[in-house]
């Protein structure tokens with residue numbers, strides 16, 4: 040049996056629902072062998088309203104992890120999540136050039152439930168250095184507003200405008216995620232490939248338990264690309280996967296509710 044291998048360059052979410060934990064669980068569910076280059080460790084303070092504490096990992100340590108995986112093993116696709124420094128954004132871009140594999144960029148700028156925005160220079164580096172290398176880039180509404188410099192986005196028309204601007208940066212396919220934030224009866228993502236806009240709709244689930252949804256979605260796209268599936272098919276499969284994962288999401292405690300990565304396997308899925 041062929042073994043398809045995917046790499047995630049991302050942060051650790053100690054609560055297990057987002058970051059590399061979400062990526063690895065998703066790779067496993069999609070039948071892809073997952074490997075990790077850890078960039079940051081995020082802890083949460085239960086005595087202080089689940090405040091996020093972010094501990095960066097030194098660039099040398101990230102370099103060594105990448106050497107192990109890229110030079111020592113080899114990969115079929117990669118994704119990036121929380122990077123946390125301009126140096127790390129540059130290193131991720133170099134890794135895409137070096138490997139030549141399909142790359143999914145999840146331009147993480149905030150954690151859900153916090154207003155912790157990365158420094159402006161990180162948004163600039165994502166826009167100028169990493170997004171141009173993306174096979175697929177998956178900004179949420181906030182990130183799309185930052186990357187496109189459009190500011191706050193509230194309508195499907197604005198999502199399209201942002202997608203076009205982000206495509207012009209060099210990304211092959213842009214998926215702007217409307218998710219739960221867009222005022223709409225469905226969960227809408229706008230896809231743009233430089234030729235036509237596609238509006239991907241799924242059931243909108245009334246829940247606040249969507250921690251890690253973006254990581255899970257981009258990891259599912261990455262897994263399908265690692266198997267050699269066409270990009271559009273990979274995105275459609277991932278959209279079904281995340282919709283089921285959110286349909287069966289659950290609370291871990293009073294602060295956080297992750298998606299259920301196993302949902303499609305346990306409860307059945309359309310693809």
Ligand SMILES: Nc1ncnc2c1ncn2[C@@H]1O[C@H](COP(=O)(O)OP(=O)(O)O)[C@@H](O)[C@H]1O
Pocket residue numbers: 151178179180216217218219220226227228241242243244245246249251252253254256278281282285
């Ligand atoms: N309440 C919801 N119901 C159904 N789908 C959702 C919901 N919230 C988000 N999604 C979908 O989950 C995926 C991840 O989106 P989102 O949660 O906005 O990402 P992020 O975690 O980066 O903020 C997208 O396909 C989005 O449309």
Ligand SMILES: Cc1ncc(COP(=O)(O)O)c(C=O)c1O
Pocket residue numbers: 049050051052053057058059081120121147149150151249250251252253254255
């Ligand atoms: C390490 C890490 N990466 C990414 C995220 C973003 O998560 P989401 O997919 O909910 O946007 C978080 C949020 O807590 C995180 O801790």
